[in-house]
Amino acid sequence: MTPETIPQAMAALAKVDADIARALPQVGAPAARARERGFATFFSTIVSQQLSVEAARSIMSRVNTLLPELHAKAVLDVEGQALRDAGLSWRKVEYARGLAEAELAGTFSADGLEQLSDEEVISAITALRGFGRWSAEIYLMFSLGRTDVFPADDLALRVALGRLKRMDDKPTPKQARQMVEHWAPWRSVGSLFLWHYYRGEPL
Incomplete structure (x- = not known):
């Protein structure tokens, strides 16, 4: 999902979905989004669960000070209490160590x-x-750049x-997946558009 592919994808989606064709001129195309790949991104995902963006960013800042090189061996070498002191709950320390153990074990x-x-x-x-x-x-969408993913468990989506x-109410995850089957092979871009539409839906 690059700035170059999004216009192509949105044009294709507008051709197969009249509601997108109606909404696209009103809110415009979404911007491209990407995240880093690798172990550090998975660690950051654990940290950010059930937290605000600001709180997660603050904790990751302390983690990066504690572990300037954030990789599996470094996570296992540091005391769990040090991660707890950086702001992770004990449950998240457990998840982070499990991630590191799986990575090192292959x-x-x-x-x-x-x-x-x-x-x-x-x-x-x-x-x-x-x-x-x-x-x-x-991770598939924003780190690996896969173009045909629809994270139907996302409430805003x-x-x-x-x-x-x-609709009178939001669809269930199963209903949502069925409703966007015809968006293939651009369901990731369709998801980006829905998040964009959620923030900028016209009154």
Whole structure:
């Protein structure tokens, strides 16, 4: 999902979905978004769970001071109490150490994910404690740049889809996935558009 592919994708989505064709001129195309790949991003994902962006950023700043090189061995070498003092809950310390142990044991490879299919990536990530399908799909979209992912468990995404489709209520995750099947192979860009629409929906 690059600035170059988004206009192409939005044009394709507008052709197959009249509601997108109606809404696109009103709110415009979404901006491209990307995140780093690798172990540090998974660690940051653990930190940010159920926290505000500001709180997570503050904790990660302390973690980066504690561990200037954020990799699996460094996480296991540092005392759990030091991570707790940086702001992680004991549960998140447990998740972070589990991630590091899996990486060092070779049962999980953050750098090897790009060689896998979307479903294989989801299976690999959700096998880790503390990571659900939503986290895996977000990694697919923003770190691996996969173009056909729809994280239907995202509440804002479903609220926006319900509004776009002029429904009385938001669809369930299962309904949402069915409703956007025809967006393939651009469901990631369709998701970006829904988040954009959620923030900028015209009155």
